[in-house]
Amino acid sequence: MARIEPLRALHYDAAVAGPLQNLAAPPYDVIDPDQRAELASRAPHNVVSIDLPEDPEGGDIYAHAAALLDAWREQGAVVQDDEPALWAIVQDYTGPDGRSLTRNGFFARVRVEDYGAGAIRPHERTHPGPKEDRLRLTRATQANLSPIFSLYSDPQLKAWRALEPATGGEPFAEVSDADGTRNRLWRVADPDAVQAVQDAIADAELLIADGHHRYETARVYAEEIGGEGPHRYVLMCLVALQDEGLTVFPTHRLVSGLKDTDRPEALAATLKRCFDIEEIAVEDLVPPGEGDGTIQIGYMDSHFKRAFRLTLKDQAIADDALAGMPEPYRRLDTAVLEALVLKGPLGLSEDDISHLNGLGYARSFEEARELVESSTFDAGFFLRGIPVTQIQEIAAAGVNMPPKSTYFFPKVPTGLLFNPLSERR
Numbered sequence: 001m002a003r004i005e006p007l008r009a010l011h012y013d014a015a016v017a018g019p020l021q022n023l024a025a026p027p028y029d030v031i032d033p034d035q036r037a038e039l040a041s042r043a044p045h046n047v048v049s050i051d052l053p054e055d056p057e058g059g060d061i062y063a064h065a066a067a068l069l070d071a072w073r074e075q076g077a078v079v080q081d082d083e084p085a086l087w088a089i090v091q092d093y094t095g096p097d098g099r100s101l102t103r104n105g106f107f108a109r110v111r112v113e114d115y116g117a118g119a120i121r122p123h124e125r126t127h128p129g130p131k132e133d134r135l136r137l138t139r140a141t142q143a144n145l146s147p148i149f150s151l152y153s154d155p156q157l158k159a160w161r162a163l164e165p166a167t168g169g170e171p172f173a174e175v176s177d178a179d180g181t182r183n184r185l186w187r188v189a190d191p192d193a194v195q196a197v198q199d200a201i202a203d204a205e206l207l208i209a210d211g212h213h214r215y216e217t218a219r220v221y222a223e224e225i226g227g228e229g230p231h232r233y234v235l236m237c238l239v240a241l242q243d244e245g246l247t248v249f250p251t252h253r254l255v256s257g258l259k260d261t262d263r264p265e266a267l268a269a270t271l272k273r274c275f276d277i278e279e280i281a282v283e284d285l286v287p288p289g290e291g292d293g294t295i296q297i298g299y300m301d302s303h304f305k306r307a308f309r310l311t312l313k314d315q316a317i318a319d320d321a322l323a324g325m326p327e328p329y330r331r332l333d334t335a336v337l338e339a340l341v342l343k344g345p346l347g348l349s350e351d352d353i354s355h356l357n358g359l360g361y362a363r364s365f366e367e368a369r370e371l372v373e374s375s376t377f378d379a380g381f382f383l384r385g386i387p388v389t390q391i392q393e394i395a396a397a398g399v400n401m402p403p404k405s406t407y408f409f410p411k412v413p414t415g416l417l418f419n420p421l422s423e424r425r
Contacts, residue, residue, distance in 0.1 A: 002119050002152075002206045003111035005233070006084035006194050010073075010143065010418035012173075017045040017077035020173040024183075024415035027146055027210075028052045045077045047415030051145045053137070062140035069141050080420065085189035086197060087172075087417060088163040089237060093181040093410045096249050096364060103245030103410070104160050106188075106197070107147060107417055109233040110206065112215075112222045120150075120206045120215070121395045124405055134217040144218070144235035144419035148211030149412050151388075152204040154240040162196035163188050173416065181410040185417075206238070207395050209408045221421070235419035237412045241388055248385045250286070251404040252368040253337065254360040254377035255346055264301075266345035267379075271299070274317050274340055275310035282307040285382040286365050295336050298382030302375040312336065326397035328390055333383050334405040341381070353403065361404045 012023050022043040025031065028051050031039070039048040050072075053065035072078040087107040094100050113119045137145070154160070163186075171184040188194065208215055218234040225231040239246055258264050271277060275297075285298030285307050295312035312318060315331070321339040322330045329335050342348045342359070352358055360377055362368035372380040386406055394401060 001203055004108045004198060006086045007109040007419055008081045008084050010078055010080050010420055013076055013079045018043050020175045023047055024175045024413040027411050027414055045072055051414050062136045066140040083189055085187045086194055088167055088186040088188055090167055090184045091181055091410055095247055095409055101245040104243055105237050105239035106163055107237050109419055110236045112218045112232055112234050122208050122212050122400050123391055123395045124401045124403055131213050131216055134213055135220055138217055138221050142422040146414040147235045147237045147412055148214050149209045150236050150238055151207045151209050151241050152201050152238055154200055155242055157240055158200035159197045162193045177413060183413055231421040249407040249409050250383040250385050251407045252362045252383055253381040254362060254371055255358060255379050256377050257358040258378040263346055270345045276313055278309045280307050280309050287384045293331055295333055297333060297337055300372050301379040302372050305373055326399060328393035328397060329399050334402045337381055338402045363407050
């Protein structure tokens, strides 16, 4: 079972560093250079300076990040709690589908374990590049600078019910992000509340929703250091699978490199053989609803710019293409698309998919549509969200989804809390 504990968190002191609104940032992997520059200009202590470091002197960026964090601690801009606590977070947001929702969770430190049943499971394959970057940053700073987002089962929401009374008071901090999400944070040190949370999820299995690279980095780092100590734990934000505000949105697939090749003809032949094809309005490219057992995918190319809905003719086609994979995986839109199309007539290898050679992603319909219509990409495959129950079933079967199969919204901001991995240097 996963071991979940309160932590002696590092966090900003607003009296020195200023309001958290000027200090927090999105996760590092969604920040482009222009956004990084804008974030860094907000305040000298904005977290982007250490989580996505740049050295103005041209030196080692990871050593620069470590020196900055040490300086911030010396200045009192970042301080460490004397006593351990859990931290409740409430996120009020409007999703990409226009619904206004609230997602409840909490921060804790979680003991790093090997992936496996009853403890911690991944749900997606990962790309190799970010792992080395995050490992070098962890070695230098000896801290988790951004949390992993994980899910646990708690049908009666006992863990959140134990934390909820603390959220009636003034929050420790509040920050709104560029998407309009309002994030509020409360420190919960009451031993009874902490124990109630630990009891509620004592037998829970954790499913990593976002942050696979950071978790795999934490495993490598823990083994590098060896022995026991704070390096054996990693910072997580935990949300119940049954939380009413938990939503999953799709990540659309974009492909390039089709021009002046025979791939468009091969693609057309595969689509006609495997799918019923219906022309639809461009606005209807994203199939309606969550997956209902029928594989449906939207398609548009940059040449004709006509929109189509592809409906798999027979589940047996997917079963044959994914022979040997568990049944929930064979009903997964992204897996069927990968097997029948991306690795089929489009000829993408596992290495191409891992390194984004001829493949791109877009999290919003508007972005995906624009990238196809502008001919930035040659074609786009538009997907719908995956039900949380299917994510659970696939994880429980011991297999990982294709990369970027899910888009959990909203993101958990970076800079709310840090988890130290060593005693103060």
